[in-house]
Amino acid sequence: MDKNLKRMTTMHRMQTKGLELFYKKGFYNTSIDDILKELSLSKGAFYYHFQSKxxxxxxxxxxxxxxxxxxxxxxxxxxxxxxxxxxxxxxxxxxxxxxxxxxxxxxxxxxxxxxxxxxxxxxxxxxxxxxxxxxxxxxxxxxxxxxxxxxxxxxxxxxxxxxxxxxxxxxxxxxxxxxxxxxxxxxxxxxxxxxxxxxxxxxx
Amino acid sequence: MDKNLKRMTTMHRMQTKGLELFYKKGFYNTSIDDILKELSLSKGAFYYHFQSKxxxxxxxxxxxxxxxxxxxxxxxxxxxxxxxxxxxxxxxxxxxxxxxxxxxxxxxxxxxxxxxxxxxxxxxxxxxxxxxxxxxxxxxxxxxxxxxxxxxxxxxxxxxxxxxxxxxxxxxxxxxxxxxxxxxxxxxxxxxxxxxxxxxxxxx
DNA sequence: AAAATTACCGACCAAGTGGTCGGTTCAAAA
DNA sequence: TTTTGAACCGACCACTTGGTCGGTAATTTT
Structure with missing residues (x-):
């Protein structure tokens, strides 16, 4: 449960920022890197948690x-x-x-x-x-x-x-x-x- | 006037098809090549008539x-x-x-x-x-x-x-x-x- | 302490993107 | 017939995209 917390935290950060940018700029017009840059996270982290965009x-x-x-x-x-x-x-x-x-x-x-x-x-x-x-x-x-x-x-x-x-x-x-x-x-x-x-x- | 006709025709074809695709798929999600492909025209033709997307x-x-x-x-x-x-x-x-x-x-x-x-x-x-x-x-x-x-x-x-x-x-x-x-x-x-x-x- | 697992890094790739540019075609003007 | 220029071609360029993958640091499990 404790280790799930870290996982959940990171995923939630990505989701929140993702929704913000997707809403603001559109899904197809927002790159994964755009989101990752604002969170100071890497591609590896993203594809570790999610299968695809x-x-x-x-x-x-x-x-x-x-x-x-x-x-x-x-x-x-x-x-x-x-x-x-x-x-x-x-x-x-x-x-x-x-x-x-x-x-x-x-x-x-x-x-x-x-x-x-x-x-x-x-x-x-x-x-x-x-x-x-x-x-x-x-x-x-x-x-x-x-x-x-x-x-x-x-x-x-x-x-x-x-x-x-x-x-x-x-x-x-x-x-x-x-x-x-x-x-x-x-x-x-x-x-x-x-x-x-x-x-x-x-x-x- | 006669030679203007050809110009106008091509431009109008591009515009009509462009609107159709931009509307269907979105502006940012439609490439110029998408439009040109359907019209069997080239990049050169496009940038001859228009300055930019x-x-x-x-x-x-x-x-x-x-x-x-x-x-x-x-x-x-x-x-x-x-x-x-x-x-x-x-x-x-x-x-x-x-x-x-x-x-x-x-x-x-x-x-x-x-x-x-x-x-x-x-x-x-x-x-x-x-x-x-x-x-x-x-x-x-x-x-x-x-x-x-x-x-x-x-x-x-x-x-x-x-x-x-x-x-x-x-x-x-x-x-x-x-x-x-x-x-x-x-x-x-x-x-x-x-x-x-x-x-x-x-x-x- | 050693082994294993989780979470993350970042170089890399193939497939596109908007835009450029030297060249070709062909009808009309000379 | 020659010349000219509008209309068009398509290879090319720098850059971005979603996605992969071999590696590593840190934390748990054994």
Whole structure:
């Protein structure tokens, strides 16, 4: 267990830095040497721990991306009874993090889905699976919201889920350079407007 | 003029094939040789017409992307008096084209903005300019829609424009593999719902 | 203390990359 | 017919890429 610690530490350092650079510069446009240079490690160390660049990336998905998407975008909505409020808070939080230039894993997901689509089927599958869990979770919460009287009954939960995710990824795509604060404000405003039109009208 | 024709033909062939491959595999992940091989042309021919790979890409933006975005996404909305109907038709058409695997220039734009962001400031600027024209045009049309009684007066035109574009790009990001038909149907349904909530309630 | 295993080093390799350059083809101008 | 120049060819260059491999230092196991 003690010797496993060293192994884990080094692997984790590589994965963290790897994700940072892959996200910033793209997977195909980031060399292993780029990562190794920043960590002052050698090729030998890398290929001792990972079989290939692809294998390395898959380990990043499984160890970092999956968990973060869960923590940031799935769990905060999961148990909640009022779906629209939960979703609003969740997006608000995620966009705030994105503004501070930290990794926003919702968009990390979309970003990589985009880069690997049609180029690497295996990796694409891993990413799509995460997306699907996210989507299913949203649908479930929305459906439950109907029984609890928060969501209008005519609402197409699957359509709404797909639309929410896609608009979120879209706004993140446009949130570059300086206008990101302005954009995320606009986005949250409009998402509220949209969700309001889907809410069950309460009879008082 | 006659000899200019040959020049133009070759350049256009390179640009068309270049856009196709850059879009499919990414700019940095597509070599000039990849393009040349498919056209049975040589390096010499390429560097006779273009100064560099970057210069080549800029010419593609100016000659293909700009015009197509105008034709597909800006002009169809520009003159219309009823903004929401025009936008709906426009998106419907663009998504139908995307489904048939043809180049969808709205997303081409987003795709490249994403790839070049933080990596090539010059190219990013060209792309952002196109985006801005699109946005401004939407805002203008929405504002006019207020005077004409189609758009509710409380609506924040800039917010709506940003939201429409981002959700469009987002849905295109997710429209991969087989479920694209389903997704685009959902998207159009939800976009209608959203826009309905922004429409001026007509007094009959 | 000796042996074995883990973690890491860095020179090396084949296959590309963007870009250069001296040369060739061929239609139009002289 | 000769000359000229635009359009194109392809060998070549310096450099980077993912990946290999023989070696070594340090730590555990025996």
């Amino acid at each position: 692809e294998d390395f990336f898959i380990s990043i998905i499984q160890n970092l991306v999956v968990r973060k998407v869960y923590g940031m975008l799935i769990e905060p909505i999961e148990g909640e009874t009022d779906p629209f409020t939960a979703i609003e808070k969740c997006f608000e939080n995620a966009l705030a993090i994105a503004e501070h230039n930290e990794l926003d894993y919702g968009f990390v997901l979309g970003n990589f889905m985009n880069e690997f689509n049609g180029r690497n089927e295996e990796i694409s599958k891993y990413l799509r699976d995460i997306y699907k869990v996210w989507e299913v979770n949203l649908v479930t919460t929305l459906q439950k919201g109907k029984t609890d009287g928060y969501v209008a009954r005519h609402v197409d939960s699957e359509g709404v889920a797909a639309f929410l995710i896609s608009s979120y990824m879209g706004i993140r795509m446009l949130m570059v350079e300086g206008n990101s604060r302005n954009l995320s404000y606009h986005f949250l405003q409009q998402i509220r407007q949209y969700m309001k039109s889907l809410a069950q009208t309460r009879l008082v | 970057e210069d080549f890409f800029i010419s593609i933006i100016q000659n293909l992307v700009v015009r197509k975005v105008y034709g597909m996404l800006i002009e169809p909305i520009e003159g219309e008096t009823d903004p929401f109907t025009a936008i709906e038709k426009c998106f419907e058409n663009a998504l139908a084209i995307a489904e048939h695997n043809e180049l969808d220039y709205g997303f081409v734009l987003g795709n490249f903005m994403n790839e070049f962001n933080g990596r090539n400031e010059e190219i990013s600027k060209y792309l952002r300019d196109i985006y801005k024209v699109w946005e401004v045009n939407l805002v203008t049309t929405l504002q006019k829609g207020k005077t004409d009684g189609y758009v509710a007066r409380h609506v924040d035109s800039e917010g709506v424009a940003a939201f429409l574009i981002s959700s469009y790009m987002g849905i295109r990001m997710l429209m991969v593999e087989g479920n694209s038909r389903n997704l685009s149907y959902h998207f159009l349904q939800q976009i209608r719902q959203y826009m309905k909530s922004l429409a001026q309630t007509r007094l009959v």
